[in-house]
Structure formats: C-alpha cells, structure tokens
C-alpha cells in the first residue's frame with residue numbers, strides 16, 4: 001500500500017496504517033468495532049475482548065455525543081451522576097485514566113483508533129495524542145454537514161488545525177493516521193459518486209495539512225454490484241491522486257436503518273465482509289445485531305467481529321476455488337494494490353481528476369461501469385478547479401451547489417439534490433441540483449422519493465430485504481455465529497494470550 | 508421506485524374524522540447533543556402531509572436557540588426527537604427551560620425517538636418525562652400511530668400565523 005517514495009521513515013514507530021498494510025500483505029481483512037462506553041473499566045474490557053477476538057482486529061474508542069459536540073460540562077455532569085453515555089468521554093476522563101485504559105492493550109500489535117464525529121475536534125485530537133494515540137477519523141465536510149450546525153467555513157479551519165496537530169505527532173517518531181468519513185455522510189440514500197468524491201477530497205485535504213497515513217472510507221449501500229463498482233473506483237482514484245501517501249480503503253458495514261432481527265443483521269454484516277474481500281478493501285468496520293435497537297455490548301461486538309472475519313475467510317476461499325468468477329480478484333488495479341500506485345493514468349495531479357479527456361469508457365477490469373467513475377471525477381475536478389487550497393475549494397463548492405448532499409439539513413448545503421432508490425437497491429439521482437454531473441450516469445434522472453411513507457420505505461429497504469432473507473432461511477440458533485460455540489468464559493485480563501495478530505516481525 | 512400510499516409531499520391528506528382537524532404551527536427539533544436528522548425530515552414530512560406548518564430546526568440545536576425559536580414562533584406544538592441515547596436527560600433539562608418561559612408554559616410539547624442507550628420499554632422513564640412537563644412521550648414501537656392520535660386530539664389553532672419555511676427546501 002505504501003506508494004513509491006513513502007517507505008516508512010527510518011526509526012518511525014509502526015502505526016495504524018502499517019498494521020493494516022501488514023495484514024493486507026498477509027491476505028487478511030482487518031476488522032474493527034464501533035465501540036465506546038463511559039466507564040473506563042468496561043472500555044478497557046472492550047478493547048481487550050476486541051484484541052482477543054478470533055479475527056485480525058484493531059481497537060476503537062468511540063466517543064460520546066457530548067464530547068463530540070464540545071459540551072464537556074454535560075459530559076462531566078453525566079459522569080458525576082452516573083448517567084449512561086453513548087461513548088467514551090476522552091476529554092473528560094483524565095489523561096492518566098485513558099492511559100490506564102490502554103496500558104498493555106494498545107500498541108503496534110493492536111493499534112487503537114478514536115472515532116468521534118466532531119466538527120471542531122481540536123480538544124479530541126489533543127486528548128488522544130496526550131494518551132499516546134495517533135489514529136482517528138472524520139473530515140471537514142463529513143463531520144460538519146451530517147454532524148453539526150457549525151458553518152462549513154469554520155469546520156474547515158478547525159479541521160486544518162486538527163490535521164496539523166495530528167500530523168505533528170510524526171515529529172516524535174509516530175506515524176499518525178487519519179481516515180475520511182466522507183464515504184458515509186448521512187449513512188444512507190446518497191449515490192456512490194458523491195461519497196467517493198467527498199472521501200477523496202477529504203483525503204487530499206488531510207494530505208495538504210501534513211498527513212501521510214490516510215484511509216478512505218466507503219459505506220456499504222443497498223446493492224452489492226453498485227458497491228463493488230464504487231469501491232473499485234475509490235481505490236483507483238486514491239492510487240492516482242495520493243501516490244505519495246500510505247493509504248488504504250476502509251469499508252463501513254451498512255450505516256443506515258439496520259435489520260431488526262439478529263439473523264438479518266448478521267446476513268447484512270456477512271455481505272459487507274464479502275464485499276470488502278471482493279472489492280479489495282483492507283479494513284472493515286462492523287455493525288452488531290443490536291444496531292437497530294441500542295448501544296451494543298462488548299460480547300455483541302466480539303461476535304460481529306468474528307462473524308465478519310469468518311465471512312471474509314469464506315469469501316477468500318470461494319475466490320480461490322473460482323478465480324474467474326471474482327473479477328475484482330483478477331483486477332490488477334485492486335484498490336490499495338501496491339502495483340497501482342506506480343501506474344496512475346494521470347500521475348498525481350489532482351487537477352486532471354475531472355479531465356474530460358479521461359472518459360469512463362468500457363472498464364478495463366471487467367467490473368461494471370454505470371458512470372460512477374465519470375461522476376466522481378467530474379465532482380472532484382470541479383471542486384479542485386475552484387481553489388488551490390482544498391479547504392477553500394470545498395467551501396466554495398458547497399456554496400455554489402457543486403457538491404450537494406441529498407436530504408442534508410445543514411444550512412451550508414444547497415439542498416437541491418435528491419436521490420432515488422431502485423427496487424433492486426441501486427441508488428440513482430433524481431435531481432443533481434447544481435452538481436456538474438447531469439447526464440453522466442446510465443439512465444438519466446429517476447423518480448424521486450416522495451412523502452413520509454416513501455422516505456421511510458426507502459430508508460428501510462435494506463432492513464426489509466435482510467429481515468425477509470433471514471426469515472426465509474432455515475432456522476439457525478439465535479444470535480450465535482459459527483465461531484461462538486465456545487462457552488462464555490471470562491475474558492482474559494492480560495494480553496499475553498496468543499491471538500491471530502500480526503507480529504511486528506511479519507514482513 | 509419505492510412509493511406507497513403518499514402522494515406529493517405536503518399534498519396528501521389522509522381520511523380524517525370530521526370536523527376538519529386543526530392546522531397547527533409545529534416546531535420539529537432535536538437536542539444539542541444529537542446530530543441525527545432523518546428522524547426530523549421524516550417527522551416534518553409526516554406533519555406537513557397532515558396539513559400542519561412545520562419549522563424544522565435541524566441538527567444539534569443548542570438549548571438557547573431552541574428556546575429562543577420557540578418563543579419567537581409561539582408554536583401550537585413542539586416536537587422533540589432524539590435517537591442518540593441522550594434524549595431522556597437532554598429532554599428533562601429542556602422541558603424545564605421551555606416551561607420556565609411564560610409564553611411556552613402551556614404549549615403542547617412532546618418527545619420521542621430512542622431516548623436511552625439500552626433500548627425502549629422503560630415505563631419509569633416515560634413517567635418521569637411526563638411528570639417533568641411533557642404532554643406526550645413516544646418511544647419506538649407504535650410511536651407514530653400513537654402520535655397521530657395525539658395530533659388529532661389537539662385543539663384548533665387560535666391563530667393562523669405563517670411560520671418560517673422548514674429546512675427542507
């Protein structure tokens with residue numbers, strides 16, 4: 001994954017990105033939970049359980065909503081009153097407490113990432129660096145529009161400063177890592193080209209502000225074929241536009257309204273894992289069977305990690321049996337493949353991303369081409385043409401409606417674009433607003449989603465489909481993935497127990 | 508295309524009991540810590556389809572802004588929606604602030620969504636919210652059906668102030 005010229009600096013401590021790169025080289029999908037609880041002891045137990053799961057894992061500290069929105073007084077009150085929080089309040093617990101949570105668990109063999117959702121994340125970046133961590137996620141657009149009412153211009157400033165702060169960890173020998181959230185945005189009903197464009201633009205923003213370890217996200221949508229095409233495009237654009245950056249693609253298991261039944265939730269997660277393998281994503285962030293209902297327990301998260309790892313292994317085995325069947329496997333331009341970094345069609349110049357002289361054309365890989373790439377290139381090109389500074393370009397692009405997130409209520413979003421969901425689960429545009437992509441995708445504009453019933457029906461398409469599939473299946477023991485037949489023994493409190501982890505010495 | 512009973516947004520009127528129900532000025536909002544908005548978009552569409560006028564305050568609404576907007580609009584109904592799990596505590600704090608304003612002391616105010624982090628079905632939580640001053644608590648399950656009955660029973664608006672346009676342009 002490391003592109004030419006970005007070999008690990010001599011003496012730098014291996015970081016989050018290096019772990020994922022090693023796993024990838026070993027043919028393993030890294031799986032990661034969304035996990036955060038207020039109590040430090042439970043948080044530590046959660047990390048230990050993640051580390052010991054039967055899967056190649058990295059750990060997560062998911063932060064609570066008060067910390068995300070900068071309301072530290074509310075976080076403090078909630079802790080004092082013992083009120084349940086929806087995450088770990090990293091800026092409220094003392095640095096010593098967080099260090100104690102991580103001690104002996106987090107490290108090069110088990111990197112831990114902080115997941116937040118803040119438009120103004122300086123306090124979070126400061127807290128995570130103080131605790132000895134250096135991996136987090138977000139972005140000036142994706143943690144502003146769906147997560148706040150902060151003006152985009154301000155979020156860009158805060159994110160610039162936060163990137164610089166995070167990047168400065170490299171001075172002390174760390175290899176900081178930042179993941180875009182742009183591939184998720186509102187979680188559902190956003191056509192893939194816009195997700196890809198924002199993910200890539202945020203990655204370029206991170207690079208401009210000093211980051212050299214970056215992952216680009218994409219969230220599973222409602223049609224696996226469309227998602228495979230999207231992930232292939234994302235990997236290709238990343239290799240092309242970030243040749244000098246250590247990067248990988250991370251897939252999020254479905255981020256919209258989740259199946260209600262444990263069986264449906266599991267099938268959806270398994271499909272995410274299979275998709276990740278087919279489309280060459282290096283890391284998968286899982287969802288649990290509790291997703292539709294409440295904050296998951298540690299045990300539910302561990303089961304999700306193991307379910308995903310098992311499905312990924314199964315998919316890899318299937319690919320080995322029928323290599324011709326899996327076109328993405330035979331694709332020499334698989335996302336993140338080191339070979340792609342040296343062979344960009346338009347070497348490293350972001351300005352040519354939207355070059356009309358590189359039309360989509362018939363796809364060389366045999367993967368489907370419905371116009372996602374043409375749209376993504378047009379969006380990225382139009383934004384980068386606005387200003388040499390990526391942050392300013394993003395602000396201007398939203399003001400002009402060149403980027404426009406469907407159904408996003410943020411005041412800086414134009415709100416003219418609308419999406420459409422086909423009966424097969426494919427996302428389309430019903431209106432592109434002022435985005436420069438009219439006519440680029442197959443088939444032209446589709447009928448809009450109408451009314452509260454239509455909206456709810458579209459939002460629940462995936463839930464319905466998977467709950468139905470689960471009920472049609474021969475009954476399996478409820479909520480028990482194949483790997484969970486081991487008795488529920490108490491979790492080890494030490495970290496010396498062997499796990500399927502990638503040792504530092506593994507090439 | 509998934510498209511069922513409802514026609515054009517804002518146009519559909521369900522079969523309703525006579526007399527014609529009240530047209531209400533409604534504020535739809537979430538709380539300061541909550542950034543979820545699909546719930547708000549859904550509730551706005553639902554209320555508009557029932558003929559009501561909606562001002563949607565969007566994500567992460569600070570207490571002061573929420574109170575100020577409600578004092579300015581003097582709505583017939585305030586709908587608080589939260590799904591991030593902090594709704595119970597944020598709601599208890601807010602209802603006090605709303606009820607402390609003389610203009611809002613008697614305004615119909617409801618809360619709904621996913622109000623805690625451990626799933627629905629805590630009757631004590633509902634009772635506490637009602638005791639604190641909410642007129643209705645709608646958690647998950649059949650919450651939308653119950654909410655429609657609640658709406659149908661609200662008295663007619665004495666005023667016909669047009670409110671600001673909702674955030675869904």
Ligand code: B12
Pocket residue numbers: 034036062063064065068069086087117146147184185186187188255256257258259290291292293294295296456459540541542543544545546549550586587588589590591592593617618619620621622623624625626645647650651654
């Ligand atoms: C999409 C989504 C997101 C998107 C939201 C994008 C956006 N701007 O809206 C993103 C990815 C950004 C997101 C972020 C977060 N999310 Co979220 N999200 C979801 C998800 C998957 C779907 C929610 C949704 O859109 N539903 C569609 C709408 C239309 O339905 P609804 O919100 O459920 O509302 C229905 C009813 O509740 C009811 N209703 C709601 N309000 C009211 C009010 C009244 C008066 C009435 C009558 C009815 C009513 O009407 C609706 C229709 O039936 C849910 C899980 C799920 N349901 O599958 C989690 C979920 C709501 N999220 C959750 C959390 C915790 C978060 C985060 C805090 C991150 C975290 N710690 O995990 C952040 C939010 C940060 C913050 N500041 O709050 C938790 C909440 C946990 C809990 N309550 O126990 C959930 C349940 C996931 C989980 N199991 O952990 N999320």
